[in-house]
Amino acid sequence: MIPRAAYSLVRQLLAGFPIVTITGPRQSGKTTLARSIFAERPYRSLEDPDLRALAVEDPRGFLATLPDGGVLDEVQRAPDLLSYLQSNVDEDRRMGRFLLTGSQQFGLMSGISQSLAGRTAFVELLPLSHSELVCAGISSEDLDTHLFTGGYPTLYDRLITPQHWFPAYVASYVERDVRQMLNVQDLDAFQRFVRLCAGRSGQILNLSSLAADSGITHNTARAWISVLEASYVLFLLQPHYANFRKRLVKAPKLYFLDTGLLCWLLGIQGKAQLVTHPLRGAIFETWVVSELRKAWLNRGERPLFYYWRDSNGNEVDLLIESADRLMPVEIKSGQTLNKDFFTGLERWVGLAGSMAQNPTLIYGGTGSHERKPVQVLGWRDLIGVVPRK
Numbered sequence: 001m002i003p004r005a006a007y008s009l010v011r012q013l014l015a016g017f018p019i020v021t022i023t024g025p026r027q028s029g030k031t032t033l034a035r036s037i038f039a040e041r042p043y044r045s046l047e048d049p050d051l052r053a054l055a056v057e058d059p060r061g062f063l064a065t066l067p068d069g070g071v072l073d074e075v076q077r078a079p080d081l082l083s084y085l086q087s088n089v090d091e092d093r094r095m096g097r098f099l100l101t102g103s104q105q106f107g108l109m110s111g112i113s114q115s116l117a118g119r120t121a122f123v124e125l126l127p128l129s130h131s132e133l134v135c136a137g138i139s140s141e142d143l144d145t146h147l148f149t150g151g152y153p154t155l156y157d158r159l160i161t162p163q164h165w166f167p168a169y170v171a172s173y174v175e176r177d178v179r180q181m182l183n184v185q186d187l188d189a190f191q192r193f194v195r196l197c198a199g200r201s202g203q204i205l206n207l208s209s210l211a212a213d214s215g216i217t218h219n220t221a222r223a224w225i226s227v228l229e230a231s232y233v234l235f236l237l238q239p240h241y242a243n244f245r246k247r248l249v250k251a252p253k254l255y256f257l258d259t260g261l262l263c264w265l266l267g268i269q270g271k272a273q274l275v276t277h278p279l280r281g282a283i284f285e286t287w288v289v290s291e292l293r294k295a296w297l298n299r300g301e302r303p304l305f306y307y308w309r310d311s312n313g314n315e316v317d318l319l320i321e322s323a324d325r326l327m328p329v330e331i332k333s334g335q336t337l338n339k340d341f342f343t344g345l346e347r348w349v350g351l352a353g354s355m356a357q358n359p360t361l362i363y364g365g366t367g368s369h370e371r372k373p374v375q376v377l378g379w380r381d382l383i384g385v386v387p388r389k
Contacts, residue, residue: 002136002153004033005298006123011037013300014096018089019120021075021100021112025232025257026173028127029153030101034071038099042070046077059084069097076102082115089119103177103231126232127151127258129294131383143364143379144271147283150260151294166264170194177231182223189216193224197234197254198265202282202289204309205236205254225254232257237289240306240319240326249309259287284333284379288362289318291382292329308348316348320385325357329385335365337376345374360385 022030046052055062055078128151133139193214211221236252256262296303304321318329332341349356366378
């Protein structure tokens with residue numbers, strides 16, 4: 001097992017909650033993490049039809065087989081079980097009895113908000129981060145390898161290539177989740193929609209344009225975006241609304257959570273294609289934002305991330321909120337620093353005044369230094385992006 005940064009966070013939360021729920025995309029390592037923490041306790045997967053039938057038909061009997069708790073995997077498959085789990089942990093007040101995992105935010109979060117509010121802590125486990133790969137001694141020194149492979153653990157503990165794994169992953173998990181949640185009949189249209197979304201990663205989301213290009217209605221596009229969010233395929237980065245005397249863009253930006261999946265959807269066959277690919281900048285930006293999101297979540301912190309753009313096209317790729325300050329982050333894939341890289345940061349800092357803290361440029365090179373007032377970080381030094389308290 002590749003050590004996960006969230007391991008200590010889950011152990012800490014188990015000391016103060018009767019239940020900890022680990023959410024995240026399928027195949028991100030949730031089950032492996034939960035079973036490593038509860039190595040001596042029972043494991044029940046509700047993907048198993050027999051166990052799911054028992055949990056649905058006789059929930060009290062099912063929980064009676066777990067007097068000291070255990071791991072309940074893919075618990076959204078038996079949503080009614082959560083109400084009985086509430087009674088169970090209310091009667092037995094011991095902390096740290098159950099670890100739940102789930103891969104669909106729709107069914108899982110709605111059920112937990114109704115039944116287990118105040119009884120469970122949440123940990124979002126995304127695919128492996130760059131820092132986790134470094135700590136495990138399996139990180140590549142080549143940026144394009146990271147972008148092309150992504151972070152799904154299977155690609156690091158099995159002899160399988162991204163070109164062979166991602167088609168099976170999409171067919172087995174993403175498309176199945178869509179059918180379970182929305183009963184999508186036209187799978188070809190959905191596949192086309194996902195690929196068109198991939199071409200827009202790192203861009204401001206225009207639902208009307210996306211729907212028209214996909215040959216579907218605006219409402220269908222909105223519903224499918226929601227499903228992809230709920231399945232942890234992509235996320236939306238909201239704009240920051242602070243008014244710096246400018247008209248602001250108010251639509252969110254779209255990002256995929258894993259650049260390996262993104263590259264496969266874009267038809268990229270190998271890392272060599274990335275060098276001159278027209279979307280390389282967007283892929284690198286997607287990777288950086290996703291890596292920072294992982295870093296915050298692995299510490300148990302909610303990532304208060306935004307972007308800023310005004311009607312004149314002035315933009316900062318990422319704003320990180322901390323207390324009453326905002327940390328602007330500009331992201332450039334080029335390996336050679338250019339004075340134009342700093343233009344957006346300098347303009348935003350001038351507008352934001354005292355709200356600005358620690359402006360940072362992350363680029364595709366490897367050297368890190370300070371060019372006052374901007375902190376310059378190469379891609380290997382992402383961990384240096386931490387707002388000052």
